[in-house]
Amino acid sequence: MSIELKALGKEYTAGNWVLENVSAHIESGEFFAIVGPSGCGKSTLLRMIAGLIPISAGELQIDDQVATNLPPKDRKLTMVFQSYALFPFLSVTDNVAFGLKARKFPADEVKERVEKAINLVNLDEFKDRKPRDLSGGQRQRVALARAIASDAKVCLMDEPLSNLDAQLRIKMRTELRNLQQELGLTVIYVTHDQVEAMTMADHIMVLHNHEIQQIGTPLDIYNRPANTFVASFFGTPRMNLLPARVEADRELLLANTLKLGIQQPLPVAEYVVGIRPNALRILPQGTGEPNAQVRTVEYLGSEIILEAELADGTPIELVAAAQEIYNVGDWLSIAIDGQAYIFDHDGQAQFMVEGGLNHARGDHAGVQAGA
Amino acid sequence: MIQTKTRKPLRYLVLILLAVIILGPFLLGFWTSLLPTADIAKGALWSTHISFANYAEAVKQTAILRYLLNSFVISTLTMAAQLLFCSLGAYAFVFLKFKGRDLLFYLILATMMLPFEAEVIPNFATVRKLNLLNNYAVMVIPFLTSAFGIFMLRQAFRQIPPELKEAADVEGLNHWQFYWRVTLPYARISLFTLAAYSFLESWNQYLWPMLTTFSDKFRPVQDGLRQLQSQETFNNWGMIQASAVIVVVPTLIVLFVGQHYFKNGLNEGATK
Numbered sequence: 001m002s003i004e005l006k007a008l009g010k011e012y013t014a015g016n017w018v019l020e021n022v023s024a025h026i027e028s029g030e031f032f033a034i035v036g037p038s039g040c041g042k043s044t045l046l047r048m049i050a051g052l053i054p055i056s057a058g059e060l061q062i063d064d065q066v067a068t069n070l071p072p073k074d075r076k077l078t079m080v081f082q083s084y085a086l087f088p089f090l091s092v093t094d095n096v097a098f099g100l101k102a103r104k105f106p107a108d109e110v111k112e113r114v115e116k117a118i119n120l121v122n123l124d125e126f127k128d129r130k131p132r133d134l135s136g137g138q139r140q141r142v143a144l145a146r147a148i149a150s151d152a153k154v155c156l157m158d159e160p161l162s163n164l165d166a167q168l169r170i171k172m173r174t175e176l177r178n179l180q181q182e183l184g185l186t187v188i189y190v191t192h193d194q195v196e197a198m199t200m201a202d203h204i205m206v207l208h209n210h211e212i213q214q215i216g217t218p219l220d221i222y223n224r225p226a227n228t229f230v231a232s233f234f235g236t237p238r239m240n241l242l243p244a245r246v247e248a249d250r251e252l253l254l255a256n257t258l259k260l261g262i263q264q265p266l267p268v269a270e271y272v273v274g275i276r277p278n279a280l281r282i283l284p285q286g287t288g289e290p291n292a293q294v295r296t297v298e299y300l301g302s303e304i305i306l307e308a309e310l311a312d313g314t315p316i317e318l319v320a321a322a323q324e325i326y327n328v329g330d331w332l333s334i335a336i337d338g339q340a341y342i343f344d345h346d347g348q349a350q351f352m353v354e355g356g357l358n359h360a361r362g363d364h365a366g367v368q369a370g371a
Numbered sequence: 372m373i374q375t376k377t378r379k380p381l382r383y384l385v386l387i388l389l390a391v392i393i394l395g396p397f398l399l400g401f402w403t404s405l406l407p408t409a410d411i412a413k414g415a416l417w418s419t420h421i422s423f424a425n426y427a428e429a430v431k432q433t434a435i436l437r438y439l440l441n442s443f444v445i446s447t448l449t450m451a452a453q454l455l456f457c458s459l460g461a462y463a464f465v466f467l468k469f470k471g472r473d474l475l476f477y478l479i480l481a482t483m484m485l486p487f488e489a490e491v492i493p494n495f496a497t498v499r500k501l502n503l504l505n506n507y508a509v510m511v512i513p514f515l516t517s518a519f520g521i522f523m524l525r526q527a528f529r530q531i532p533p534e535l536k537e538a539a540d541v542e543g544l545n546h547w548q549f550y551w552r553v554t555l556p557y558a559r560i561s562l563f564t565l566a567a568y569s570f571l572e573s574w575n576q577y578l579w580p581m582l583t584t585f586s587d588k589f590r591p592v593q594d595g596l597r598q599l600q601s602q603e604t605f606n607n608w609g610m611i612q613a614s615a616v617i618v619v620v621p622t623l624i625v626l627f628v629g630q631h632y633f634k635n636g637l638n639e640g641a642t643k
Contacts (some may be wrong), residue, residue: 050537311416
């Protein structure tokens, strides 16, 4: 069951597009995540695919059949909601059987499917309970079982884990992914959590400002962000975005402080350079010129996150080894030691350079990140 | 600490006082229903001639059983009709989208502001034209639905999480199926409340049946009680009290049974 989105659009009032020109191809058996900040239209897109919200423009194909105007029940899909949407007056078994009964499956098949689904999500001992007697995680499992029990091979999930506590969420992530693989489900998964998308998805669609920002594998998106939004949205701590200007023929000056060598000349203009905190190195005391002052220190156990200010006042985030000691107000000497992404002033990716301690090594080929 | 120590007994004192004020007349009525009329007339309330003779007499001499049957038929029909029509109306106001929906709803709400007494004369003219006087129909048909019931159920249906509707849509439930299989069970507490309310409302009707019924065959209890008093020049107070107690019993049953369902938290766990 592959799904094809062809230039989908949604407007609630004429001319006011909440989603525009959304195109994507979702393979059968794929785990496809739609990520974006709240209000970016990701839930709207999911509901358009489900048929709960009419599509204003474009075409939707499910299994090579046009489904743009099909009623939800004929799209052969199931949906798991953020709030679970369980029927409070029905037991776990009846909740799971609800859709099958509505679709008039024969009784013995309903029984068999329901038992199998409840077993898969490990709820056997709770099958006669009402939702109010279950914990959040168990309720979420009931919602999953309801999707599994259906014969539909496409499952739409709308932030299914965001109501769970952090530990359970991490556990359910793995379980969900394993279930999806085991059953060969095609999953379209909406989330605002970039970590969830990175860890679970085969492909990620990043939505922002009513438009697709980038579609790619998690590695692609992390390593080759198409623009500053994607670059800063993925990865914790966030990527530093520093203003830059052309200083010499093959050199950029970042935030009036750091120098970055580039392998190809750039036209003189304003640029933004993205550097992940782990691509910045703090030089040992006494080497190099101090160029940043520590503002806050966060101990995470395995590492330390430092928020610092460059000499010209631009904030920058750094990671440091846990055994070192930093105090607010300390002056540090930092240097680029890793990948740097160069974006034009509109935030579109230009190319990437491998920075090595102040001097770019020209032999690294620039990677064009499809701008 | 001091505050809570003195406050608690004070609260109970107020509650006990209120309970005495409310229950007093009821207990007095019940007590007098056990006394012979002669004692009541003398004002000898502490009489020891207690018996159920008044009850036997009420059943034998008056049409009280017929009144009970009439009221039971009328109240049950009214209740069933209100549950059906109010829930259908409320469903439309919550789950169907049509032009002028809100305007229509406010119009219905506005009828709540009109006291029933103001509608009596036009309604009477209508039912007389329809030839419905002195019949069960005349006491049921004007009360088939109620603005209050629609309002109350609309509020209850609005509590249903939109995700439940979406989940039902994905499974392909049509409006009738969603109404029957999700909306009604979800709002069952409100439905029980409305059922109890409309039953009692109908049971306690006085003005309308007084105007529209002329024979014991269709007269409901409240008007029947009034009838007992005026039939004879000498009022058999013991018997009248006994009849009044008989009439109150179904009310108490409805409230007692109803209270069992008015528990909170039955809908927990649908979402979150």
